[in-house]
Each structure stands twice: as structure tokens, then as C-alpha cells.
Amino acid sequence: MQNLGEAMTDIRPLVAGNWKMNGLKEALREAWAVAEGVAAKAPNADVMLCPPATMVAVMAEATAERLMIGGQDCHVAASGAHTGDISAEMLGDAGAAAIIVGHSERRADHGERSQDVAAKAVAVHRCGMTAIICVGETAGERAAGLTLKVIERQLAGSLPDGVTAANTVIAYEPVWAIGTGLTPTAGDVANVHAFIRGYVRSNTTDGDGMRLLYGGSVKAANAAELMAVANVNGALVGGASLKADDFLGIINVYV
């Protein structure tokens, strides 16, 4: 396998926190503390928080210039009769710079297929925002030796035409590692990320510069090892992004 690590050193990492369905107004103080911590230590990485949609506008205002704010999902349409849904345009208008699409919880809980994920990524790009496209295998698929096949199938189905390093980030999130405290070995992460790098290099115009995040039980205690893996250009963090101290412990790997 090619050693792709050397070429990747110019990619500015991204550490993104996915708050999922957590966060009332009082949690804004955690976002503010993250912003303060980032301002104090100036990590060599972009830092993003993806709160629930109800908090996007207020968080964007409170942390302006220090943190990027992202949404967690969007509808494919700009507006219309879709009760309860939210469009990429609306999230952008509220201050989001990026939107996560295809998170495994959306794929599992809402039956989203890769073609739905691709359509959502198109909506994100239409708004001039960054799509954070998630892929990852289940425990069963991994046990059956299907990890790379699953990743390839999800990439082929979820990446729309027009994907570039500027408008898209890929997050590799093994489903079995999300919220479980389990993580793949550094070697396993290296293999999957090298595969994804090869895929985006072959199938997009500038895949060499695309940010590839690892996600799944990233914590301060394992972040340094995981972030040091070749072709890992940052992290997508769930549970450990809810508290500023925990999240800063991960971000500070890049100080």
C-alpha cells in the first residue's frame, strides 16, 4: 500500500463536534468555553460544533470568528411543504458553514440510503456550504470482512458529482465504534483511510487535499494516537464534544 501520509501534511485538520439531540440554551456556555479555549491556544486546526438546529443561530452568534458551526442533517429541497424538516438554505441563513449528511444514525433511524445522502450533499453544495459525508461499516459487516466493500459502496453512492476538497469532508465512522468506547486499531484506521484517499483521488478532481476525519469514541486519551494516523485529517466527535474540557482535550492535540 502507498504511504500517503507525506502528501497529507498540508491539509488543515478539522475537529468537529456532533452534539446530536443534546443541548438546551444553558449548554451555550460549553460552546463559549470551547471558543475561549481555541482563542487561547490557537490550535493548528479548524474547530466546528454541530448543535441541534434550534441552537445553530444562537451558537453562531456567540462564537463568531472562533468556531465554525454546522448542521446535523438537511432536507434536499430549499423550501416547501415538508413539516418538521429544515433546509440547507435555512441552516446557512442561521450561520452554519457545513452540514453533516449520512450519519449512521440517520441511515439507521430514518432509512436514509446513499442516494438520499448524495441528494442532501447536493443541497449543501447548492448553498456554498461544506458537506461532511459519513460512511462506516457495522460490526457484522466488519466481522464478515466486508469493511472496504461497504465503504466503497457508500462512497460511490453518497458522493455526488461536483465533490471537491473545498466543498466536502469525508468522515469514516465505524458504526460499532460510535458511542461504545470501542475504537479500531491505528492500523485498521490507516487501512480504511488509505482506501478512502485512493477512492477520492481517483474519483474527484482534488482528492489529495480532501479532509478525511475519523469518528467513533474519540476522546482526549486516544486522540493523539488516532490523529497521528496517515490520512486522518481530524475527528468527528460525538459524546466527548458535549463538555468543553473534554472537547478541548481532543482539539489540543493540534496545539
Ligand code: PEP
Ligand atoms: C458520532 O456519532 O459521530 C460519534 C463519533 O460519536 P461518539 O464520539 O460518541 O462515538
